[in-house]
Amino acid sequence: MPVSPSSSAQAAREALAARLRDLRLDAGLNGRDLAARAGWSTAKASRIENAKTPPSDADIKAWCRACLAEDQTADLIAANRTADSMYVEWRRKQRTGLRRLQESAVPLFERTRHFRVYCSNVVPGLIQTDAYARALLSAITEFRNIPNDVEQAVEARMARSHVIREGDHRFALIIEEDVLYYGFGDAEVMAGQLGYLLAVMSLPSVSLGVIPRAAPRRMWPIETFMVFDDQRAAVELLSADVTVTVPSEVVLYVRAFKELAKMAVHGPQARALITEAINSLG
Numbered sequence: 001m002p003v004s005p006s007s008s009a010q011a012a013r014e015a016l017a018a019r020l021r022d023l024r025l026d027a028g029l030n031g032r033d034l035a036a037r038a039g040w041s042t043a044k045a046s047r048i049e050n051a052k053t054p055p056s057d058a059d060i061k062a063w064c065r066a067c068l069a070e071d072q073t074a075d076l077i078a079a080n081r082t083a084d085s086m087y088v089e090w091r092r093k094q095r096t097g098l099r100r101l102q103e104s105a106v107p108l109f110e111r112t113r114h115f116r117v118y119c120s121n122v123v124p125g126l127i128q129t130d131a132y133a134r135a136l137l138s139a140i141t142e143f144r145n146i147p148n149d150v151e152q153a154v155e156a157r158m159a160r161s162h163v164i165r166e167g168d169h170r171f172a173l174i175i176e177e178d179v180l181y182y183g184f185g186d187a188e189v190m191a192g193q194l195g196y197l198l199a200v201m202s203l204p205s206v207s208l209g210v211i212p213r214a215a216p217r218r219m220w221p222i223e224t225f226m227v228f229d230d231q232r233a234a235v236e237l238l239s240a241d242v243t244v245t246v247p248s249e250v251v252l253y254v255r256a257f258k259e260l261a262k263m264a265v266h267g268p269q270a271r272a273l274i275t276e277a278i279n280s281l282g
Contacts, residue, residue, distance in 0.1 A: 010051070016079050017051040019072075020063055024049070027067035037066035037236040055080060078246045098137055102156035108228060109163050116227040116257045117173045122182065123193055124173050126161050127200050127208075132193040133157050135185035164200065174209045174257065174264050176221055180277035186282045194278045198271060209264030210273045227253050244276045 019268070025035050035045040039062070046064070047053035057077050064073045117124045122136060133154045141148050163169050183190055201208050224236040233244040235252040244250055265273065 013054060014051045014143045015078065017049055019076060021049050023067040023069045029067065034066050037061040050168060072086060074244055075248050082243060098141065098153035099132055099156050102153050102160055106160045109160055112228040113169055114229050115171045118257055119179060119224045120176045120221040121179065121224060123179060126171065127197065129193045129196050130158050131189045132156050132184055135189055169205055171206045174260050175209065175215045176211050179274055180274060191278055191281050194274050197274050201243055206221055207266065209261060209266045210270045211260065211264045212273060215263045218263055219256060225253055227257060230254060
């Protein structure tokens, strides 16, 4: 498998190679010793350790076994498998517009049972109204200068959100209070969106928390992310979509979500904050 031309993917390869090198050093082995234990040529061990040749799953298992570090195998295999796909520029994912991107997430959404979602900048896509989604996706389309298929993209986003009301799914969503005031669309659009938040809070599958502006911070506001069944996290940067599947890194996002959730208010207190935002629209 060739090394990705993406500098970020290559950086991930190099980070993996560094972890393998650390395992070898911690085991007190030189390159020749490790190669002998794994049944390889010294050249192969060197190419893997210097990120010249991406290792296979079997190579990683052999490396960990040689270093008596088999407890590291699962993490390293996950890191290896996702090095090329972990960082994908939005311009690559959105080059044909936004509809296909919405549709591509449907299988993941349908098989996920437990969603954890944190948003510091917009209402989570799963609980957007069509008018709010239209305003947001229009802004994204204009900013990124991509083909305009906003209407089709909105339809696709609304369709994939059926998981909120159908199937065996649970949703824990946390937003910052400022999200209630960031105006996408006019006052009518925002009133409709905020009213919908009040409605979805009554769904038995949904837990919606709001972090008040004045809440003592245990965790700083960070980038928007979603965790799917503790197996995968999707992180949204301005330039790229980052997919995290390395177990130890997914755990970090789960931990961050728990810290953010501790600062959030739910139930009547959250409803009061949303209602206050609606009243501010005049």
